[in-house]
Each structure stands twice: as C-alpha cells, then as structure tokens.
Amino acid sequence: MTHFTRRDVFKISAGGVAVASGMVAMPSILRAATYPSRPINVIVPFATGGYNDRLSRAFIPYLEQELGQPLVIVNKPGAGTQLGNSYALNQPADGYSILCTSAAPYIPLTVLLQNAPYKIEDFSMINLPSRDYTLAATSSGGPVKTFAEVIDKLKKDPTSLSIGVQPASADYANMVLAFQAAGIDASKLRIVTYDGGGPARNATAGAQVDVGFVGGEGFLPLKSKVRPLAIFAAEKVDWYPDAPLIGATLKTDFVEGSQRGWAVSTKLKNEQPEIFKIIVAAVEKASKNPKAIEALKLQELATTWYGPDASNKAYLDNAAKMAKYVDLLK
Amino acid sequence: MIDVSAFNEALGIMFSSVGSWGWIVPGLIVGLVFSAIPGISITMAMAIVLPMSLYMDFFSAIVFLTSVYTGAGFGGSVPAILMNIPGSPSSFATTFDGYAMSQKGEHNEALGYALFASTLCGIAGYVLLLLVIEPLADIVLRIGPVEMFAVAIWGMMLLGSLGSTYISRGLLAAALGILLGTVGMNTAGFTRGTLGLPVLLDGIAPIPAMIGLLAASQLLSLASRDYIIEAEGSREVSLRKILKGCWGTLKYPGVLLRGSIIGIIIGAVPGVGSSIGNLIAYAETKRTAKDSATFGKGNPKGVIAAESAVASGEGGSMATMLALGIPGGGATAILIAAFMMHNIVPGPSFIETQKPMVYAIILNNIVQAIVLLAVGIGFIYVASNIMKVRTRYVLPAILVIATLGTFAVTGEAAGPITLFVFALLGYALNRYQYPVSAVVVGILLGRMLETEFLRSYQLSGGNPLYVLERPGAMAIFAVMFISLGMTAWGKRKQNRAEAAEALALRQIQEETRAAHTTPSKG
The missing domain is CATH 1.20.5 (Single alpha-helices involved in coiled-coils or other helix-helix interfaces)
Structure with a gap:
C-alpha cells in the first residue's frame, strides 16, 4: 500500500510544510476564530452543467449568506471524479476548499477499480441531499409491461431481450444481483454497454435496447418516453412515485445509486474541528432556508438535510457494499 | 408541422422582449473571438460565459448563449482559412480548400464563401427545425449503434479524398489516429494505453492533440517565410472581394443543400457533435463534383460544403436539445444547464407546454444568423489583417495563445503537454511524408467507430445478420x-x-x- 514515488514524497512534505507553517503562524483556535477570512473554493469534479455543478451554483448564494464570504466554483472534471477528488485532497486542510461531488458511487469506484491514490475514509461527508436509485425501464411503446415479464422471458431465453447499462457502475451491480436472485444465467445475456447514464437513457427511450438499467433521476425529463419497470430503492421514491419497487417483484440485495452533496477532507475534520463545525452549521442553515428550498426545488435539485453523521453512514455503507460486490463490477 | 397560434405568440415574445436583442451582437462577438483562437472550442467558450448568464433574465440569457453558439460556429473557420489551423474540430474540413485558396491570394473570397455558407445554412437549418422539430426528435431516438457505425465508416471515407503520395503511409497514419482515438476507458469499461496516467482515462483530449499535430507542421513551414502569403500583391484585405465571395456562394445551391442535410441529420444525433458532419459533407461534395481533382487545391465548393454542414448542424443539435432534453454535443449540454438554471427543463413536456417559447428561441436563432452576416464581415475584415503582419510576430503569438487555450480548459498542465507531444509527432509525420490529416481524422472518429461497433456486436449477440433488422x-x-x-x-x-x-x-x-x-x- 505505502509505495511512495519521489513526487508523492515531495508533495506530502511540501503540503506538510505549508500546513505546519500555517499552524505555527496561527494556532488552531485562532484560525477558527477568523474563519472564513477570504473566498472559499467549491471543487466540483465534473464539467460545467452537470448535476453537481448545477447543485453548487444554485446553492452557493445561500451558503455565502451563512459563511459571509464569496464561494468560487472550481470545475475539475475527468477520470470519473478521480482528478477532482485528488485535487481537493491536495489542497491545504484549512477549510478553504469544499467538495460538491457524487460521493457514491464515484469515490468507491475510483478506489476499487482505478487504484485512485486515496482511501474511502479520506473524505468526510457534510450532507448528501441528493439520492438517486437504479431504475429498470423500457421504451414507453415497448412490448414489455412489468419486471416480472422481463424475468420470465430471460429465464426461458437469456438472449430474448437486450439490456443497456453502464459498466462498472452501481446500476451494473444491481442488474447482476437482480438476475442472480432470479436465477438467470448472466453470461448469456445480450448486454450493451454505454459510457454514461445519458447515452444509456437515450437508448432505452429510443428502444435501441429492450430494458435499460440507469439512474432514475435523469429519466425525469424523458418521463413520457419510458415505462418504469422497477426502481432499486427500499421505500417509495418521492420524485418518481409511479415506479414500482424492486422488492415487489424480486427479493434481492441492491446498492444505492448515487449520493450527491457536500464533503470535505477527513484531515480537515480531524485537525480543524472548529472550522469543520462552522462549515457544517452553515450548510445546515442554508439547507433549511425556505428560500433555498424553494429555489432549488424549481430546478429539481435536492436540499434535504441529513447531517454529517447520517450522510457519512450512508456513504460508508454504500462503499462497503460496493467493496463486497466489487467482483460483479469488473 | 408548424402551430400557427403558437408561432404568433412566439413573435409576441420576440417583440415584447426587445431588450434581450441587445445581447445578440455581444454574444456573436464573444463566440467569434473565442472560437477563432486555436485551442478554445465552442463548448469552452460557452462554459466560460455560462455563469455570467445566471444574472440575466431567462430569455436574455438564452439569446446571449445561443448567440455565442452561432458566432462560434463560424469563428473557427477564420484561422482555418488564413493559417491552416482550425479554430475548433468542426472547422477541420474548411482548411483543405480554404487555406489553399488563401495561398493563391484568394483569402478574402474564401472567408466570404465560408461566412455566407455558414449563415445561409444556419438559417436553413433553423427554418427546417421550425417545421419538423417533433418528428425529427423521434427519428433521432431511433438511430441505434449500427446506424452510427455506418455514419462513422462514412466519415472514414474522407481519407480516400485527402490524397497523399503514398497510399500505404496514408493508411498507416489513419490506423495510428484510430489507435490514438481509442486510448482510455472504452464503453465496456476496459482501459487501454493510458500509461497509468489518470488524465488519459477519458482519452486523449482531441483539441490540443489536433492543434499540436496541425499547428506544429504548419507553423514550422510558415517560419521560413516572411509573411503568411508570399506574394506581396495578394496580401491586401478587400471588402469588395469578401462580398464577391459572399455573393459567389449563391452559385452553388446544390452544395449548400447537400451540406445542410448532412449537417442537420448528423448534428441532431446525440453524442456525435459537429466535428463529423463537415468531414462527411466535404467528402461527399468532392466525390460527386465533376472537378474533384481541383479539391484541396483551392476549390470554393470545398469551403462551402464544410461550412454549410457545421452551421446547419447547430439547428439539428438544438432540435434534439429542445425536443428531448438530450445534448447533441458539448455546447448544447451547456445550453441545457442554462435552461435548468432558469428553472426550465427542456424535453417532451417543455415542447408541449411551452411551444411559443420554443418557437421564439428558434426564431431568435434565425435573427442571429442574419446579424452574423454583418458582424461576420466586420470580423473577417479585421482578422484578415493578420496577413499583413510578419510571421516572426504572428507565430510566437499563436503558439502562446494556443498553449494558453489548451491550459484554460481544466487549468491542468495536461492540455499543453498533449499539445507539445502531438506537435513533435506532427513534425515527425511531416518529415517522413505521412499525411497528418489522416491521423486527425482517426483521432476524431476512432472512439466513435470502436464504441458503435462494440455496441452493435453486443446488441446482435455477434450475429451479422442483425443488420437486416435495421433498415x-x-x-x-x-x-x-x-x-x-x-x-x-x-x-x-x-x-x-x-x-x-x-x-x-x-x-x-x-x-x-x-x-x-x-x-x-x-
């Protein structure tokens, strides 16, 4: 695990020196007392226009009110959030860098499948308001009506229906788990892979594939073009009430699709607990601000306040489940 | 077909929000300038101005952003014609004949042809869009991997018309390009050729790679000259000649029509973007032309074909975005974000409930294309003056700007490093007479070829007769x-x-x- 290149050593020691000099110049309590004294960067590991980008842009006016300093969005897209996440961890742990990211599934995925140079525990959640779930859907004009029908057909002939899914994703794991539970031979299925949720949704809506397994939220603008067959959630999803729960058809384990929201480095939480508290309090107040709730709702963005403990638990549970089923993802 | 009452309401929206018209000219200028800088793409130009539009009201914001989009659709052809360096991938095919024309001292005319083809076909694209937005959207969703693979193959046919001294070296260069295009994680989740670098997981960034390949060879060959055009008499900038080129475009209605149709259809297909339409339109026009031997040597039809496909592709891309809420390319993805930031979600329900607004947006785009004519003539008049500057001042400036442009995307050194590596590769390819443009075509199409072929294979379960089910x-x-x-x-x-x-x-x-x-x- 601990093989450092010379560059890593340089980075760590340089970062260490920077932090150390900061600490020498200003004791922790004093730093917290003056925090925040300059603009704060919000690191979004996606390109402009994605969900996290929109969430951060819509939310920061309200967060600025609480923190009393301007927030600046820094988009660092690439390598399934790995570039942005690494960038965020390389910033000094002084509270002037906050992440707005899709913690699940991307942080576990980059760690498990891409050998990302960080650990799941290196990130601490503040609040993960947006939760997305895998939705199995078909084109609205398609012949398949229910998920039970899908299982029946595939049991008789695994090649009878084509399946669209993004490889190495929570959706893929859910698909394999469901078919395993139903006793379908997954190796014979006609699985068509898409490099993103968007293309997989288009293929489903356009009947390119018979059944698509994709994050459900993105289907909302295309709602009239698809028929939901099963949503991989434990309870009824308030933004897609007409989607039948997977539990109604099949008893299977599943992974939560996406958990998106606000996070910081664990280093900050441990070394600067006062600053961490200030950030948590500000996000909580902004999330509960009725104006923020109204503004974000209009853009179909989530503001639900779960808090750092519940969010962190959800994140770690998801990561543990992903690790458990990592072989399904490869 | 067109809904008359909604159309009338749309006119109402247009004229009741006259204030928003003021954003057309600034938007066009921003688009023209950014896209004329090699290394900055349309997508980037729009990403830069997106946060600005948050502070405008909805219709103004959309007018501003779509104006940037319209301007950027043409701006890339200016450096393509004057310096053989495409401002963005969508103006790659413009270099073939545009630069050859400018070497003959016909740069004024070439820019005129490009501008007129761009605006005329832009308008044509939007008019068609006004009529068939809904049926078009449904057709687009039905286009599957096999069809896309066929389109990609069609794009590869361009290689045949690029022409090089040695066929074997041309094929080898194309193969290298395709291989480079497939670097990174493919659609099935396999990672190839990343050398362990996380930045390569998403593949080689096509814009810095393209600029590196093309600009390096071009700048080195220009460095030996005093001016971009050697003959002193040809270096003039003449409004009369620009207008002559504009007017001359009308002599080729067939080329304009073919380019527009190809552009609209390819632009409308999600995920393809405008960088392929121009290649196909150029190849098809050359193949069907009687004087195909003069293509690549300064035939105005080549410029017109390429530009018409780029401009009309914008309309196609916009159709998919409005009707389905699906981005056809990077630029429309930004537009969708802008809509959502103003609490409007494009898609089937948007088109049903807010048809007047949809029409108003399309109509405004037509207005923009008309305004682009005037603004564009001014822009090319100013930009052409680069011909009068000594190369020893122009070249270092271009290199610095291109490097900054590639750095600006993510603020990472990855862009400039890609530029540098591909500049060396471009130099080597040129030195040994391998056609650089074949490598570029490979890079632009390689990813699509592989992805769609793989999906066709997965979908058919390996049965080649599946193609018979796809009319x-x-x-x-x-x-x-x-x-x-x-x-x-x-x-x-x-x-x-x-x-x-x-x-x-x-x-x-x-x-x-x-x-x-x-x-x-x-």
Missing part, C-alpha cells in the same frame, strides 16, 4: 456503396476518355512527326 443502417450503407460505385464508374469512364484522348493526341503527334520527317527522307 436505417442498410439504407446508409446502400447510399454509401451506390455513391462509391457511381464515382468509380465515373472515374473509369473519365479515365477511358482521357486514355482515348491521349491516344488520339499521340496519333496526331506521330502523324505530324511523320509528315515532317517523310520529306527529309526523300
């Missing part, structure tokens, strides 16, 4: 083969005619020689 794909292949066959037939006839002519000429020569020599014998 669309069969039609594309059929059109492609018929057009190829007809070209081959035409070429054969032409060759025969030429051979016969040469034979007749030789006979005449021999006869005259015989006539001259016979008397001396006696």
Whole structure:
C-alpha cells in the first residue's frame, strides 16, 4: 500500500510544510476564530452543467449568506471524479476548499477499480441531499409491461431481450444481483454497454435496447418516453412515485445509486474541528432556508438535510457494499 | 408541422422582449473571438460565459448563449482559412480548400464563401427545425449503434479524398489516429494505453492533440517565410472581394443543400457533435463534383460544403436539445444547464407546454444568423489583417495563445503537454511524408467507430445478420456503396476518355512527326 514515488514524497512534505507553517503562524483556535477570512473554493469534479455543478451554483448564494464570504466554483472534471477528488485532497486542510461531488458511487469506484491514490475514509461527508436509485425501464411503446415479464422471458431465453447499462457502475451491480436472485444465467445475456447514464437513457427511450438499467433521476425529463419497470430503492421514491419497487417483484440485495452533496477532507475534520463545525452549521442553515428550498426545488435539485453523521453512514455503507460486490463490477 | 397560434405568440415574445436583442451582437462577438483562437472550442467558450448568464433574465440569457453558439460556429473557420489551423474540430474540413485558396491570394473570397455558407445554412437549418422539430426528435431516438457505425465508416471515407503520395503511409497514419482515438476507458469499461496516467482515462483530449499535430507542421513551414502569403500583391484585405465571395456562394445551391442535410441529420444525433458532419459533407461534395481533382487545391465548393454542414448542424443539435432534453454535443449540454438554471427543463413536456417559447428561441436563432452576416464581415475584415503582419510576430503569438487555450480548459498542465507531444509527432509525420490529416481524422472518429461497433456486436449477440433488422443502417450503407460505385464508374469512364484522348493526341503527334520527317527522307 505505502509505495511512495519521489513526487508523492515531495508533495506530502511540501503540503506538510505549508500546513505546519500555517499552524505555527496561527494556532488552531485562532484560525477558527477568523474563519472564513477570504473566498472559499467549491471543487466540483465534473464539467460545467452537470448535476453537481448545477447543485453548487444554485446553492452557493445561500451558503455565502451563512459563511459571509464569496464561494468560487472550481470545475475539475475527468477520470470519473478521480482528478477532482485528488485535487481537493491536495489542497491545504484549512477549510478553504469544499467538495460538491457524487460521493457514491464515484469515490468507491475510483478506489476499487482505478487504484485512485486515496482511501474511502479520506473524505468526510457534510450532507448528501441528493439520492438517486437504479431504475429498470423500457421504451414507453415497448412490448414489455412489468419486471416480472422481463424475468420470465430471460429465464426461458437469456438472449430474448437486450439490456443497456453502464459498466462498472452501481446500476451494473444491481442488474447482476437482480438476475442472480432470479436465477438467470448472466453470461448469456445480450448486454450493451454505454459510457454514461445519458447515452444509456437515450437508448432505452429510443428502444435501441429492450430494458435499460440507469439512474432514475435523469429519466425525469424523458418521463413520457419510458415505462418504469422497477426502481432499486427500499421505500417509495418521492420524485418518481409511479415506479414500482424492486422488492415487489424480486427479493434481492441492491446498492444505492448515487449520493450527491457536500464533503470535505477527513484531515480537515480531524485537525480543524472548529472550522469543520462552522462549515457544517452553515450548510445546515442554508439547507433549511425556505428560500433555498424553494429555489432549488424549481430546478429539481435536492436540499434535504441529513447531517454529517447520517450522510457519512450512508456513504460508508454504500462503499462497503460496493467493496463486497466489487467482483460483479469488473 | 408548424402551430400557427403558437408561432404568433412566439413573435409576441420576440417583440415584447426587445431588450434581450441587445445581447445578440455581444454574444456573436464573444463566440467569434473565442472560437477563432486555436485551442478554445465552442463548448469552452460557452462554459466560460455560462455563469455570467445566471444574472440575466431567462430569455436574455438564452439569446446571449445561443448567440455565442452561432458566432462560434463560424469563428473557427477564420484561422482555418488564413493559417491552416482550425479554430475548433468542426472547422477541420474548411482548411483543405480554404487555406489553399488563401495561398493563391484568394483569402478574402474564401472567408466570404465560408461566412455566407455558414449563415445561409444556419438559417436553413433553423427554418427546417421550425417545421419538423417533433418528428425529427423521434427519428433521432431511433438511430441505434449500427446506424452510427455506418455514419462513422462514412466519415472514414474522407481519407480516400485527402490524397497523399503514398497510399500505404496514408493508411498507416489513419490506423495510428484510430489507435490514438481509442486510448482510455472504452464503453465496456476496459482501459487501454493510458500509461497509468489518470488524465488519459477519458482519452486523449482531441483539441490540443489536433492543434499540436496541425499547428506544429504548419507553423514550422510558415517560419521560413516572411509573411503568411508570399506574394506581396495578394496580401491586401478587400471588402469588395469578401462580398464577391459572399455573393459567389449563391452559385452553388446544390452544395449548400447537400451540406445542410448532412449537417442537420448528423448534428441532431446525440453524442456525435459537429466535428463529423463537415468531414462527411466535404467528402461527399468532392466525390460527386465533376472537378474533384481541383479539391484541396483551392476549390470554393470545398469551403462551402464544410461550412454549410457545421452551421446547419447547430439547428439539428438544438432540435434534439429542445425536443428531448438530450445534448447533441458539448455546447448544447451547456445550453441545457442554462435552461435548468432558469428553472426550465427542456424535453417532451417543455415542447408541449411551452411551444411559443420554443418557437421564439428558434426564431431568435434565425435573427442571429442574419446579424452574423454583418458582424461576420466586420470580423473577417479585421482578422484578415493578420496577413499583413510578419510571421516572426504572428507565430510566437499563436503558439502562446494556443498553449494558453489548451491550459484554460481544466487549468491542468495536461492540455499543453498533449499539445507539445502531438506537435513533435506532427513534425515527425511531416518529415517522413505521412499525411497528418489522416491521423486527425482517426483521432476524431476512432472512439466513435470502436464504441458503435462494440455496441452493435453486443446488441446482435455477434450475429451479422442483425443488420437486416435495421433498415436505417442498410439504407446508409446502400447510399454509401451506390455513391462509391457511381464515382468509380465515373472515374473509369473519365479515365477511358482521357486514355482515348491521349491516344488520339499521340496519333496526331506521330502523324505530324511523320509528315515532317517523310520529306527529309526523300
């Protein structure tokens, strides 16, 4: 695990020196007392226009009110959030860098499948308001009506229906788990892979594939073009009430699709607990601000306040489940 | 078809929000300037101005952003024509004949042709969009991997018309390009050729790679000259000649129409973007032209074909975005974000409930295209003055700007490093007479070829007869083969005619020689 290149050593020691000099110049309590004294960067590991980008842009006016300093969005897209996440961890742990990211599934995925140079525990959640779930859907004009029908057909002939899914994703794991539970031979299925949720949704809506397994939220603008067959959630999803729960058809384990929201480095939480508290309090107040709730709702963005403990638990549970089923993802 | 009452309401929206019209000219200028800088793409230009539009009201924001989009659609052709360096991938095909024209001292005309083709076909694209937005959207969703693979193959056919001294080196260069295009994680989740670098997981960034390949060779060859055009008399900037080019575009309605149709359809397909339409339109125009031998040597039809596909592609892309909420390319993804930031979610329900707004947006785009005519003439008049500057000042400036442009995308050194590596590769390819443009085509199309082929394979379960279930794909292949066959037939006839002519000429020569020599014998 601990093989450092010379560059890593340089980075760590340089970062260490920077932090150390900061600490020498200003004791922790004093730093917290003056925090925040300059603009704060919000690191979004996606390109402009994605969900996290929109969430951060819509939310920061309200967060600025609480923190009393301007927030600046820094988009660092690439390598399934790995570039942005690494960038965020390389910033000094002084509270002037906050992440707005899709913690699940991307942080576990980059760690498990891409050998990302960080650990799941290196990130601490503040609040993960947006939760997305895998939705199995078909084109609205398609012949398949229910998920039970899908299982029946595939049991008789695994090649009878084509399946669209993004490889190495929570959706893929859910698909394999469901078919395993139903006793379908997954190796014979006609699985068509898409490099993103968007293309997989288009293929489903356009009947390119018979059944698509994709994050459900993105289907909302295309709602009239698809028929939901099963949503991989434990309870009824308030933004897609007409989607039948997977539990109604099949008893299977599943992974939560996406958990998106606000996070910081664990280093900050441990070394600067006062600053961490200030950030948590500000996000909580902004999330509960009725104006923020109204503004974000209009853009179909989530503001639900779960808090750092519940969010962190959800994140770690998801990561543990992903690790458990990592072989399904490869 | 068009909904008349909604159309009237749309006119109402247009004229009641006259204030938003003020954003057209600034938007166009921003788009023109950014896209004329090599290394900054349309997507980037829009990403830069997106946060600004948050502070405008909805219609103004959309007018501003779509104006940037319209301006950027043309701006890339300015450096393509003047310096053989495309401002963005969508103006790659413009370099083939545009630069050749400017080397002949016809840069004014070439820019005029490009501008007029761009605005005319932009308007045509939007008018068509106004009529068929809903049916078009449904057709687009039905286009599957097999059809897309056919389109990608069609794009590859361009290689045949690029022309190089050695066929083997051309093929090798194309293969290298395709291999480079497939670096990164593919659609099935396999990672190839990343050298362990996380930045390469998403593949080689096409814009810095393209600029590196093309600009390096171009700048090195320019460095030996004093000015971009050597003949002193040709370096003039003439409004009269620009207008002559504009007017001349109207002489080629067939080229404009073909380019527009190809552009609209390809632009409307999600995920393809405008960088392929121009290649196909150019290749098709060259193949069907009677004077195909003069393509690449400064034939205005080449410029018109490429530009018409780029401009009309914008309309197609906009159709998919409005009707389905699906981005056709990077630029429309930004537009969707802008809509959502103003609490509007494009898609089927948006088109049903807010038809007047949809029409108003389309109408405004038509207005923008008309305004672009005037703004564009001014822009190319100013930009052409680069011809009068010594290369020793121009070249370092371009290199610095291009490097900054590639750095600006993510603020990472990855962009400039890609630029540098590909500049070296471009130099080596040129040195050993491998066609650089074949590598570029490979990079632009390699990813799409692989992805769509793989998906077709997955979907069919490996059964090649699956293509028979896809009439669309069969039609594309059929059109492609018929057009190829007809070209081959035409070429054969032409060759025969030429051979016969040469034979007749030789006979005449021999006869005259015989006539001259016979008397001396006696």
